[in-house]
Amino acid sequence: MKTLPEQSGLWVGTFHGNHNGHPAKVTATRDDTRPEPYVWACTCGATRRLPTEDGVERTAWRHTHPTFWDHLKQKAARLLSTR
Numbered sequence: 001m002k003t004l005p006e007q008s009g010l011w012v013g014t015f016h017g018n019h020n021g022h023p024a025k026v027t028a029t030r031d032d033t034r035p036e037p038y039v040w041a042c043t044c045g046a047t048r049r050l051p052t053e054d055g056v057e058r059t060a061w062r063h064t065h066p067t068f069w070d071h072l073k074q075k076a077a078r079l080l081s082t083r
Contacts, residue, residue, distance in 0.1 A: 013057065017064025019044050026060045 013028040019042075028040040036049040040060040048063075050056055062070065 013060070015060045015064045017061075019064075019066075024064050026064050028056050028060050 015026040015028070017024055017026070022044075024042055024044050026040050026042045028038070030037050030053070031039070034049075036051045038050040038053055038056045039047060040056060040063070041047045042063055046063065048059060050059075066074070
């Protein structure tokens, strides 16, 4: 993670990984002017806003590096959504 000077209130982190074999990049930021200041956005279009810093790194990393169970849940969701 890269922390910018305290007066700016901006914090940035980048995670590289993939989704179904396609490269993906997640950028996590903090903006003190928002009610939920911590947010990450992926190049696949997914975003998540969080009120505290606690889950930002974990969820961003897991989004770009899904576990076996994450893959299984995604596959089940795709199969059920097509019916």
